[in-house]
Amino acid sequence: MGSLNFLNEIFKGTEEEVTGTGGSNNNTTTITDLFQAITTLWYLVAPTLLAMGELWLRLFAGLFGPIGIVYLVYTNSNTTTNNTKKSKSKSKPPKMSISFGIILTVSSTLILMTDTLYVLQNGPLYGILLFITSICLSIRLCLTYNLNITSIHFGSPIDTVRIKDGLYYNTNNKLVSKIVQNWVPKQLHVYDKDHDATSWMPTGDSRTGLPFILNKYSIDDEPDWVRVFLEVNGNDNDDAIDISFPSSNNMGHDWTKPIYFVLHGLHGGTNEEYIRDLTIRRNKEGSTVIVMIARGLMDTPIKGWNVFHGARTSDVHTAAKTIRNNVLEKHNAKNQNQKQQQILVGVGYSMGGIIMSNYVASYGADVQFDAAIAVSGGLDMRYQAHAYRTQRLWQPMLAGTLRSEFLLGKFGHRVKAKLTKYEFLQIMRATHITDIDRYAIVPLNGFDDVDHYYREMSALGDIPHDVDTDIIPMENTGKIHTVAIPLLVVQALDDPLITWRATIQNEGFMHPNNLVQSGSGNLLLLLTKEGGHVGWPLGVWPGTAKWKWISDVVMSFAQSVDEAKKE
Structure with missing residues (x-):
């Protein structure tokens, strides 16, 4: 009930706006406010939960991938042995465990192949070999046990480091x-x-x-x-x-x-x-x-x-x-x-x-x-505005903490008083730090936009980027x-x-x-x-x-x- 009361406080207008002048307007306003409240509640809860789920999967992908390959090899070898001996088991094949193993292994090896940090750690070949191996083993098991084909999409563009530490x-x-x-x-x-x-x-x-x-x-x-x-x-x-x-x-x-x-x-x-x-x-x-x-x-x-x-x-x-x-x-x-x-x-x-x-x-x-x-x-920090991996995985949790402790804590009424209703709504729905900066820090402190803010906060921020390469030129x-x-x-x-x-x-x-x-x-x-x-x-x-x-x-x-x- 506390969340609903808080959301009601955000979206309620004047008394006239809430009560309306007729039944039709009142119903429309109520439905609109309820939709806005549910939407904002989704933005408050879902991004953090989704980010935590994906982050935990990525944390353990390095373990799940190789172990999953071993499991798929073992399952395939058992199938081959049984077929060779022409043995027929009266029990049904463990489709549920095999399906779960395939999904977990393929998704983990795909992360190993595409995730920036795993590629930096292991090189690209390691993940590619594991992914191809998992796909081949999975296809064979799917054909053997007549499993439904499922496509999974993970990964982010590889940010290749060509600099020596x-x-x-x-x-x-x-x-x-x-x-x-x-x-x-x-x-x-x-x-x-x-x-x-x-x-x-x-x-x-x-x-x-x-x-x-x-x-x-x-x-x-x-x-x-x-x-x-x-x-x-x-x-x-x-x-x-x-x-x-x-x-x-x-x-x-x-x-x-x-x-x-x-x-x-x-x-x-x-x-x-x-x-x-x-x-x-x-x-x-x-x-x-x-x-x-x-x-x-x-x-x-x-x-x-x-x-x-x-x-x-x-x-x-x-x-x-x-x-x-x-x-x-x-x-x-x-x-x-x-x-x-x-x-x-x-x-x-x-x-x-x-x-x-x-x-x-x-x-x-x-x-x-x-x-x-x-x-x-x-x-x-201009490059942080396009750091999509951290915006998706880590920043939902950071944005949630920043929003609740700083922008909506004891300073919440002060923040709300200086922002437009739209800006405050976007803060409530922000899923990463850049959105918090764009809709809160920028208007509260008089910056032109988030790019202006990031230029002012950076040691290299006063040097323009080359419009074609997005890098800082040598002469500056x-x-x-x-x-x-x-x-x-x-x-x-x-x-x-x-x-x-x-x-x-x-x-x-x-x-x-x-x-x-x-x-x-x-x-x-x-x-x-x-x-x-x-x-x-x-x-x-x-x-x-x-x-x-x-x-x-x-x-x-x-x-x-x-x-x-x-x-």
């Missing part, structure tokens, strides 16, 4: 070269099976979803957070930051260690497990960790109409500048010895990574960090050329949420070899073939190591920067 950087930049030289041992920035990457997770889907299920910290491990609100000049809103001080130092903040300034993901805050992981590990080493909470999340207040959006970098600048002016500069002024200088390192995950890269590119020499790291966050003058500090972008090529094409391309300016040459050469790219979205699981049981790999990448890069600047 690894670390890309500009060797002509002396500071960056020092950082890379200091960045040892090598296993701290290499992710593969030779360096303990989890081998039984077949694709980026499993490397993304399963760590969030397995890598749980207990309540006893929760860092001690202190919340502080910073006034934003010229605005009616305050920045909320959570601070966790070192657990290994009874004196609190350690002036000799890097400070980590963290931007969380789309739905998170300090309750995100990978942020807990980073905080717990770095606190034990003596570093202070600061997490800026996005407007409205973690029950923080929003004053006025300045709701969260991914293109706003001023909050990051204000908070980082306050910390630098009031903490670092005062300390560093008292300690002129270069080896005693403390650095501030920005770290962004997912949406936070997108914002971090955009902030560093937008502010140039005025950036308040000594170095920055963007994890699983793209540089050009974008803000990426003004990056003034070492910026490390970490991206897994099998990321199922943010396509790798939003960070790099097979050709053009966004090819890694060209991208790291931009500006003064302060951009570094760490590309891994596997890892998923903020995943990178380690060991046979990833729940033991949790997010150690990516947390150690952040730590080791920050320490390398610290050492290089003090040399």
Whole structure:
């Protein structure tokens, strides 16, 4: 009844519109409203359920495919043996189990042949051979047992990666070269099976979803957070930051260690497990960790109409500048010895990574960090508008959470008041993040359209795409050329949420070899073939190591920067 009451609240008009002036109009209005309510309820529930079903099938296709082939071979061999012996079984053939086995095997092998992440993992030949084998075995069984022929259609276009994974950087930049030289041992920035990457997770889907299920910290491990609100000049809103001080130092903040300034993901805050992981590990080493909470999340207040959006970098600048002016500069002024200088390192995950890269590119020499790291966050979000696989599989769940917690939670009446009835209806029916952006974020924040919004939120967004090739041309003058500090972008090529094409391309300016040459050469790219979205699981049981790999990448890069600047 709660859903129906909520839908009624959405669609009810004025009293005159609801009651009408005659029986005919009243019936028509009632039928129309009921149809609209049922349609919207479908959009609220069905896309998420369908996405979860397909996603689970894709997660286990790597297991179901080979096992199904074995089952079909075994069933065919039994049939051949029985025919050879001319034995006639009095029981009916197990048509139901054979039909189910055929459907599951063919669909799984078709996924192995066509799915972007499986093809990236295994190459195209593996899936093709399994699919052809399953088809041949299935046809033989269908003819033998007189089964009905069923056609199944799955798959998405193959997005071929022709780029080698690894670390890309500009060797002509002396500071960056020092950082890379200091960045040892090598296993701290290499992710593969030779360096303990989890081998039984077949694709980026499993490397993304399963760590969030397995890598749980207990309540006893929760860092001690202190919340502080910073006034934003010229605005009616305050920045909320959570601070966790070192657990290994009874004196609190350690002036000799890097400070980590963290931007969380789309739905998170300090309750995100990978942020807990980073905080717990770095606190034990003596570093202070600061997490800026996005407007409205973690029950923080929003004053006025300045709701969260991914293109706003001023909050990051204000908070980082306050910390630098009031903490670092005062300390560093008292300690002129270069080896005693403390650095501030920005770290962004997912949406936070997108914002971090955009902030560093937008502010140039005025950036308040000594170095920055963007994890699983793209540089050009215009490509996300056409990332149909993630829109179909992962984003229905993300869109549902974003809609219910942010747009329809305690800010729901404020959102509804500023949007048209059509826009609000489209939010209710949105099945992926791009639709949420198009019908909510764009009108609420004054962007022209979703393309304008994605340009503003991207580090490469101010560079036009070639209209024929849809890639960025080599000759350009974008803000990426003004990056003034070492910026490390970490991206897994099998990321199922943010396509790798939003960070790099097979050709053009966004090819890694060209991208790291931009500006003064302060951009570094760490590309891994596997890892998923903020995943990178380690060991046979990833729940033991949790997010150690990516947390150690952040730590080791920050320490390398610290050492290089003090040399």
